[in-house]
Amino acid sequence: MTNHDEEIRLCCLLWARPGQEAALTAYEDKVLALVPEHGGAVLQRAASDGAAGRPHEVQIYRFAGQAELDGYLADPRRTELTAERDRVVARTELFPVELL
Structure with a gap:
Protein backbone atom coordinates (compact mmCIF):
# COMPACT_ATOMS: atom_id res chain seq x y z
CA MET A 1 0.00 0.00 0.00
CA THR A 2 1.27 3.47 -0.85
CA ASN A 3 2.12 5.89 1.93
CA HIS A 4 -0.16 8.95 1.60
CA ASP A 5 2.88 11.22 1.99
CA GLU A 6 4.32 9.82 -1.23
CA GLU A 7 1.24 10.64 -3.29
CA ILE A 8 1.50 13.42 -5.82
CA ARG A 9 -1.50 15.67 -6.29
CA LEU A 10 -1.46 18.01 -9.27
CA CYS A 11 -3.54 20.75 -10.80
CA CYS A 12 -3.36 21.22 -14.55
CA LEU A 13 -4.63 24.34 -16.31
CA LEU A 14 -5.09 24.10 -20.09
CA TRP A 15 -5.70 26.78 -22.68
CA ALA A 16 -6.92 25.79 -26.15
CA ARG A 17 -5.67 27.28 -29.36
CA PRO A 18 -8.36 29.51 -30.92
CA GLY A 19 -11.19 27.40 -32.31
CA GLN A 20 -9.74 24.18 -30.84
CA GLU A 21 -11.70 24.01 -27.59
CA ALA A 22 -13.61 20.83 -28.49
CA ALA A 23 -10.43 19.26 -29.87
CA LEU A 24 -8.62 20.02 -26.60
CA THR A 25 -11.36 18.21 -24.68
CA ALA A 26 -11.18 15.24 -27.07
CA TYR A 27 -7.40 15.06 -26.72
CA GLU A 28 -7.64 15.17 -22.93
CA ASP A 29 -10.30 12.44 -22.98
CA LYS A 30 -7.77 10.19 -24.74
CA VAL A 31 -4.73 10.84 -22.57
CA LEU A 32 -6.52 11.01 -19.24
CA ALA A 33 -7.99 7.56 -19.91
CA LEU A 34 -4.42 6.26 -19.44
CA VAL A 35 -3.99 7.72 -15.94
CA PRO A 36 -5.51 4.78 -13.98
CA GLU A 37 -3.13 2.33 -15.67
CA HIS A 38 -0.27 4.28 -14.05
CA GLY A 39 -1.45 4.34 -10.45
CA GLY A 40 -3.27 7.62 -10.83
CA ALA A 41 -6.78 9.01 -10.72
CA VAL A 42 -8.43 12.02 -12.28
CA LEU A 43 -10.18 13.55 -9.30
CA GLN A 44 -11.92 16.40 -11.11
CA ARG A 45 -12.21 18.01 -14.53
CA ALA A 46 -13.87 21.35 -15.09
CA ALA A 47 -14.40 23.41 -18.23
CA SER A 48 -14.71 27.15 -18.65
CA ASP A 49 -15.43 29.43 -21.57
CA GLY A 50 -11.82 30.62 -21.66
CA ALA A 51 -12.95 34.26 -21.52
CA ALA A 52 -10.69 36.94 -20.05
CA GLY A 53 -7.64 34.69 -20.25
CA ARG A 54 -9.09 31.92 -18.10
CA PRO A 55 -8.07 28.34 -18.90
CA ARG A 91 -0.60 26.59 -23.00
CA THR A 92 -0.41 24.31 -19.99
CA GLU A 93 0.37 25.03 -16.36
CA LEU A 94 0.99 22.08 -14.07
CA PHE A 95 1.70 22.44 -10.37
CA PRO A 96 1.45 20.44 -7.15
CA VAL A 97 -1.48 21.10 -4.83
CA GLU A 98 -2.74 19.99 -1.43
CA LEU A 99 -6.38 19.01 -1.31
CA LEU A 100 -8.38 20.61 1.49
Whole structure:
Protein backbone atom coordinates (compact mmCIF):
# COMPACT_ATOMS: atom_id res chain seq x y z
CA MET A 1 0.00 0.00 0.00
CA THR A 2 1.27 3.47 -0.85
CA ASN A 3 2.12 5.89 1.93
CA HIS A 4 -0.16 8.95 1.60
CA ASP A 5 2.88 11.22 1.99
CA GLU A 6 4.32 9.82 -1.23
CA GLU A 7 1.24 10.64 -3.29
CA ILE A 8 1.50 13.42 -5.82
CA ARG A 9 -1.50 15.67 -6.29
CA LEU A 10 -1.46 18.01 -9.27
CA CYS A 11 -3.54 20.75 -10.80
CA CYS A 12 -3.36 21.22 -14.55
CA LEU A 13 -4.63 24.34 -16.31
CA LEU A 14 -5.09 24.10 -20.09
CA TRP A 15 -5.70 26.78 -22.68
CA ALA A 16 -6.92 25.79 -26.15
CA ARG A 17 -5.67 27.28 -29.36
CA PRO A 18 -8.36 29.51 -30.92
CA GLY A 19 -11.19 27.40 -32.31
CA GLN A 20 -9.74 24.18 -30.84
CA GLU A 21 -11.70 24.01 -27.59
CA ALA A 22 -13.61 20.83 -28.49
CA ALA A 23 -10.43 19.26 -29.87
CA LEU A 24 -8.62 20.02 -26.60
CA THR A 25 -11.36 18.21 -24.68
CA ALA A 26 -11.18 15.24 -27.07
CA TYR A 27 -7.40 15.06 -26.72
CA GLU A 28 -7.64 15.17 -22.93
CA ASP A 29 -10.30 12.44 -22.98
CA LYS A 30 -7.77 10.19 -24.74
CA VAL A 31 -4.73 10.84 -22.57
CA LEU A 32 -6.52 11.01 -19.24
CA ALA A 33 -7.99 7.56 -19.91
CA LEU A 34 -4.42 6.26 -19.44
CA VAL A 35 -3.99 7.72 -15.94
CA PRO A 36 -5.51 4.78 -13.98
CA GLU A 37 -3.13 2.33 -15.67
CA HIS A 38 -0.27 4.28 -14.05
CA GLY A 39 -1.45 4.34 -10.45
CA GLY A 40 -3.27 7.62 -10.83
CA ALA A 41 -6.78 9.01 -10.72
CA VAL A 42 -8.43 12.02 -12.28
CA LEU A 43 -10.18 13.55 -9.30
CA GLN A 44 -11.92 16.40 -11.11
CA ARG A 45 -12.21 18.01 -14.53
CA ALA A 46 -13.87 21.35 -15.09
CA ALA A 47 -14.40 23.41 -18.23
CA SER A 48 -14.71 27.15 -18.65
CA ASP A 49 -15.43 29.43 -21.57
CA GLY A 50 -11.82 30.62 -21.66
CA ALA A 51 -12.95 34.26 -21.52
CA ALA A 52 -10.69 36.94 -20.05
CA GLY A 53 -7.64 34.69 -20.25
CA ARG A 54 -9.09 31.92 -18.10
CA PRO A 55 -8.07 28.34 -18.90
CA HIS A 56 -10.47 26.23 -20.95
CA GLU A 57 -9.99 23.21 -18.71
CA VAL A 58 -8.88 22.61 -15.13
CA GLN A 59 -7.92 19.15 -13.90
CA ILE A 60 -7.01 17.78 -10.49
CA TYR A 61 -5.36 14.39 -10.29
CA ARG A 62 -3.21 12.24 -8.08
CA PHE A 63 -0.55 9.65 -8.63
CA ALA A 64 0.72 7.08 -6.14
CA GLY A 65 4.25 8.47 -6.53
CA GLN A 66 6.81 9.96 -8.88
CA ALA A 67 7.48 6.65 -10.65
CA GLU A 68 3.80 6.35 -11.56
CA LEU A 69 3.65 9.94 -12.81
CA ASP A 70 6.80 9.41 -14.86
CA GLY A 71 5.31 6.23 -16.32
CA TYR A 72 2.21 8.12 -17.41
CA LEU A 73 4.22 10.95 -18.95
CA ALA A 74 6.38 8.46 -20.88
CA ASP A 75 3.51 6.20 -22.00
CA PRO A 76 4.00 5.72 -25.76
CA ARG A 77 0.25 5.97 -26.36
CA ARG A 78 0.43 9.46 -24.85
CA THR A 79 3.66 10.56 -26.51
CA GLU A 80 2.37 9.41 -29.93
CA LEU A 81 -0.23 12.18 -29.62
CA THR A 82 2.31 15.00 -29.26
CA ALA A 83 1.47 16.49 -32.68
CA GLU A 84 -2.24 16.50 -31.83
CA ARG A 85 -1.49 18.11 -28.49
CA ASP A 86 0.64 20.81 -30.11
CA ARG A 87 -2.17 21.51 -32.58
CA VAL A 88 -4.91 21.99 -29.95
CA VAL A 89 -3.21 23.11 -26.73
CA ALA A 90 -1.84 26.65 -26.59
CA ARG A 91 -0.60 26.59 -23.00
CA THR A 92 -0.41 24.31 -19.99
CA GLU A 93 0.37 25.03 -16.36
CA LEU A 94 0.99 22.08 -14.07
CA PHE A 95 1.70 22.44 -10.37
CA PRO A 96 1.45 20.44 -7.15
CA VAL A 97 -1.48 21.10 -4.83
CA GLU A 98 -2.74 19.99 -1.43
CA LEU A 99 -6.38 19.01 -1.31
CA LEU A 100 -8.38 20.61 1.49
